[in-house]
Amino acid sequence: MDLIREIYSECQTPPNYYILRHGIEDELSALQYEATAIDLLSLVKPGQKPLTNIQGGTYSSTKGLMDLAEIKRIYAPEELKTALPVMLITINREYDRLKKQIKAGEISDTERDNEIYKRTRAAWKTGIRRNQAKYAVAVYRGWSVAAYRIHHWMPSEIKGRWAFDGTALPNDSAEYQELVHKITYPSIENYKAPQNPIQYLNC
Structure with missing residues (x-):
């Protein structure tokens, strides 16, 4: 009122x-x-x-309101299959928070991609196996929403945790088409958040 x-x-x-x-x-x-x-x-x-x-x-x-990627997730999901060395990073809580901030007008929708990157790159408890991963994939509830080429890792602002510096894969690149907008879980309907937000493929 x-x-x-x-x-x-x-x-x-x-x-x-x-x-x-x-x-x-x-x-x-x-x-x-x-x-x-x-x-x-x-x-x-x-x-x-x-x-x-x-x-x-x-x-x-x-x-309700969804973009084309979310519609694809529901009605025509494809499984993520790759031979690339990939780190899957689950960002469920941060992604939910981002959606609420955009809806509330606190963050512009034009900043969505940059915000996903910031919430994906840091800050993680991970061992030296991270150095084998060449790509980082942001995952929301078993659905890959973005992918980055990892340049290097560095200590984050939080003691004992790490952050990567990377660049987003171009939407028209073969790697992007292979890694993004795919399901990373056997069944979206039976999805359960992994206990460890970091998972590796081919590393």
Whole structure:
């Protein structure tokens, strides 16, 4: 209500009112229309005030706003198969936090790729086996979301943990196509977060 009052106070002329959908015959349809509107308006642009809804729309977490990569994950997943020396880094908690920050307008969506890199590169408990990995793959709930060529490792700001310096693989590169937007777990439906966020392939 505070946001609504603020909008009214800033209006120089009376606001226009629009009914997005009318003649709805059942509650479920009404809830789905409402969820669609909330998802659409949650795409915050620079200078736009984010929605303040405490509750998201009906089924928004499972059937709501998603990019093409997320849709592919649900309906046409491909298993990650590679001979490249890869370190898989699970960033479930940080990725969830990033999505909430973008939705709230705290971080611009244009910064998404850079934020994923920062949350993937550090800070990890890992042994010398890390030096065999040439690529680092960011993984969210068993789905690879980004990949980087590792240049070198260095001690992180957290004692006993390490960070890598790397560059994102170009989207049109063969390595990117091989490593990104793939499932890293036998079954997404039965996914369980690994106890160790670091896993190795071909290292």
